[in-house]
Amino acid sequence: MCRMLGYLGAPVLLDDLLYAPDSSLLKQTVDAQMLSMLNLAGFGFAAWSDQWQGPDAPLCYRSTQVAVFDKNIQAMAKKLSARALVAHLRGVPYHAATQVNLENVHPFNFEGLPLVLAHNGDLAAFSQMRFDLVEHVRPEFRRLIMGSSDSAWLYALVVSQLESPAGPNTAEALVRAVERTLAIVRQVRERHGIRRSSSVNLILGDGRNLVAVRFTFDFGVFDVAPFQGGVEFLSAWYTLGRDYGLKDGEWKMVAGPERADSVIVASEPLTRDVATWVEVPEYSALMMTRDEAGCHGRVVALDV
């Protein structure tokens, strides 16, 4: 399992999301509050800023270093402000068969496409499914899949289901692409008789939209010892507001939902006090857009 974070709103210093809060994403490398695993297999982020060259294209950073020891992230985080961010800490089973390499570090992004994707969870028996998924990936994207993990293929599937992968897309279009992807995966699972609980929590972003998906195939179905993600639905939380920062000793947004211009979504809250956070419902997607009309969004059901 992994940890991930998405942000959309007024420009914010990356340090304020990645390091500063008392349960910041980087602190979750070794001290996640809602996960009983370490997340040691790499870190990556995609960020967007109107101040950077090509503001619609994300700045991507990936490293296989244990994130808390990576001085480069820390140096960048203290200098860069972004209006949108998708970041991911990779956690994998403690097993020599696991591939820890740059190609499997999230968020995934094909060059030239605005959409990035981060995944928390795993598809059971993915090696049985992989080759059945090829036909659902657009030919031009098949050769771009460098990662061996289920997550790399989920990204390729999602961008393949978009009518316009190069964008621009609406949040609704992103959610429809996710629904089609989940339907494909469900079909392939059924074809192979795969019934084990498999979590597909996702954060997708393209700089203008942010989508967080909380979904599990066959939740609660397992035949071996209970495992996290089988007994408990993997978490995803969000908070809304404006003027994110340290206030009264707490990292939070203020001003009430009616004046919100920013959203943070994460696999768990960035603060140990979760009072100003709420869960993304199970089998649902939170879809947020920031445009001329302001920050708006909704929660939709994923009845796949």
Add this chain to the structure above:
Amino acid sequence: MAEPDVDLASVTAFAGLGPGLLASLRASLEPFAVAAGEALFRQHDPAEGMHVITRGCVRIQGRTLADGLSHLADIGAGEVVGEFGLVDQGRRSASAEALEPTAGYFMPREQFERLLFIGDPAAQAVAREIRALACRRTRATLAAMADEAVGPGERRDVAAEPGAVRSRGEEGVLEMLQALHQFRHFKPVETAEVLAAVEVLEAPRGAVLASAGEAAAGLWIVLRGAVRTGLDRAGGVEQLLVHGPGKLVGVVAATDGGAQPARLDVRENALLLRLPRPAAHALADDARPTAVKLLDLVSKQLVADLRALSRHQGRKRSMAALNATAGASAHV
């Protein structure tokens, strides 16, 4: 400290306790006193017990998204605060601050649980009152939700031809039950007693366990798969809760004996244990350890579900407020 202004017998949570039980209960209570403006507890603090207010007044407030503050209630003498903290090992869902000098008694959860598990009648009576309160609040919350709008995107389809629920043999079930952390503190003989009292059911995705308004059919324990609690809406169901392995479903109707307050259907192919209604209802008067432990799980589930429903309601309202301001076309 000064003697309390209110006799414990008049405290709602202690209704029906005779002098003997009240005296027994009083021995477990610790006096407390706070000045005006002082907090009894803050939201997100570990829930360590219940306060009985005998003098003064306490304001209950909850923080919401974007640091909003919601005034929930003012609690005065003769009432209790944080009662769900007696059965729930979670965190406070709101803050309690004294509006004036306030005094009373505190009942620590650990002490309460100890009394409950040795079969203390006073503790059992308090637990019964807390369950009844949780049921009333759950029904009130569901009724309020039913009156609120739901966006088309939040409705989920209902299976056109849901599969049938069917009985299954007990092979492997005992081991599955014992492996669930909710049942780890049950002795093998107690788990066997649970199994002897239930019916093992296989329920396919989409199967309806109970419809809103129908008579209680009992209590379900989810062994595998997942059950959804939802509100019937035009064209679909609004999902409220999803319960996976180890969770109990149908707890409100099984506890208060009323009609099912919501629809229960199977979200993922499930293996369930159904405790029939008479057996579920009899738990409250059964002093055997198995019944006491099962009833404790019911109490915890009632409180957890009520907290989750409140969060669902808060989430919907905050998104509606956000979209109303942004002028978005799509509203929740």
